Amino acid sequence: MPVPLYLLALAVFAMGTSEFMLAGLLPDIASDLDVTVATAGVLTSAFAVGMLVGAPLVAALARNWPRRSSLLGFLLVFAAAHAVGAVTTSFPVMCATRAVAALANAGFLAVALTTAATLVTPDKKGRALAVLLSGTTVATIAGVPGGSVLGALLGWRATFWAVAALCLPAALGILKGIPAGGAKDEATGMPALRAELAQLTSRRLILAMLLGALVNAATFASFTFLAPLVTGAADLSEWCISVVLVLFGAGSFAGVMVAGRLSDRRPGLVVAVSGPLLLLGWPALALLADEPVALLTLVFVQGALSFALGSTLITRVLYEAAGAPTMAGAYATAALNVGAALGPLIAATTLTGLGSVGPLWASGLLVAIALLIALPFRTVVAAGWSTEVLR
Known part of the structure; x- marks a missing residue:
């Protein structure tokens, strides 16, 4: 894989750390900015x-910009938002910095997904995506726990400064490693924006986006509430939360890297194997959450299966949106974030009736829905989505 891919992954690591780190910092932020923890949750x-909102909007605005300039600009805005967040004493300003950082993150990821696909041969999009998404999975292994430790030792503002600092070597790497040309130089050969948006009428693209969103919703439904699961149903001490998060992240990294080698040529195999196992795994984890060995094992396995299946489906979005070269990354990013936004909301509704294992049952239900939707089109999936069945 080209070195620039790993430079993009470093930036994704910084952004993934920022996205997930607030879970362990909200109480301190709330106290420092004189708001309740519930109010501080608005930051998430x-x-x-x-x-x-940012993925399709910013991608559309930046579609004729050179890719290197776009990536560098989004990354520097992201870093600046964290620098402002690190010094502000105003909660409204903090909210604004999170919104700006998210817009920059969405724009960066949308362009990065498209750029990653152009840095490799057409048959290696899945492997390129795996390298890029490894930044997110490593963030759950090292970045988020590391941010929590840094916040505990030096305060939450130090974590924001650390994220901003991480962006600087990534920015230098992009400046040196990504070709200066890109979308602007190719503008004469690109379809019009209307034509790229028209790709959303493709049933295969919509199917890939829907399945990707459902699987990602299942992933974040449980990931978001792993902490209460550990201290609740599992009845373990708080220090075990970091262990469980690291295990889930390690499984995610393993899953996305293994699937990256299969998702280009054998997507049907990944779906056929990981889908049913993932469906069985969430209820099994709910039933065995009070057994520490089972809990730790299944958390790793579910992380691997979730990201193997999810990354394969997001790879299919890039393939099916090949006719939208500047918007494909935005479609993939939108699918990811619809799931990331809806999953925790759905899971939260189960906490009152089912307790800390409720989100696990919600994840199982979401995976079941995804597989039921995919079942009628299993031959299309198994064939690498190369037929015209859904056209």
Whole structure:
């Protein structure tokens, strides 16, 4: 894989750390900015909404910009938003910085997904996506726990400064590693924006986006509430939360890397194997959450299966949106973030009736819905989505 891919992954690592780190910092932020923890939770919502809205909007605005300039600009805006967040004493300003950071993150990821696909041969999009998304999975392994430790030692503002600092080597790498040309130089050969948006009428593209969103919703439904699961149903101490998060992240990294080698040529195999196992795994984890060995094992396995299946489906979005060269990344990003936004909301409704294992049952239900939708089109999936069945 080309070195520039790993430079993009470094930036995605910084952004993934920022997206997930608030879970362990909200109490301190709330106390420092003189708001309740519930109010501070708006910071998470502001980021999610910014990501969801920002992906297609910013990608459309930046479609004729050189890719290197776009990536560098989005990354520097992201870093600046964290620098402002690190010094502000105003909660409204903090909310604004999270929204701006999310817009920059969405724009960066949309362009990065498209750029990653152009840095490799057409039959290696899945492997390129795996390298790029490894930045997110490594963030769950090292970035988020590391941010929590840094916040505990030096305060939450230090974590924001650390994220901003991480962006600087990534920016230098993009400046040196990504070709100066890109979308602007190719503008004469690109379809019009209307033509790229018209790709959304493709049933195969909509199917890939829907399945990707459902699987990602299942993933984030449980990931978001792993902490109460550990201290609740599992009855373990708080320090075990970091262990469980690291295990889930390690499984995610393994899953996305293995699937990256299969999703280009054997997507049907990945779906056929990981889909049913993922469906069985969430209820199994709910039933065995009070057994520490089973809990730790299944958390790793579910992380691997979730990202193997999810990354394969998002790869299919890039393939099916090949006729939208500047918007394909935005479609993939939108699918990811629809799931990331809806999953925790759905899971939260189960906490009252089912307790800390409720989100696990919600994840199982979401995976079941995805597989039921995919079942009528299993021959299309198994064939690498190369037929015209859904056209």
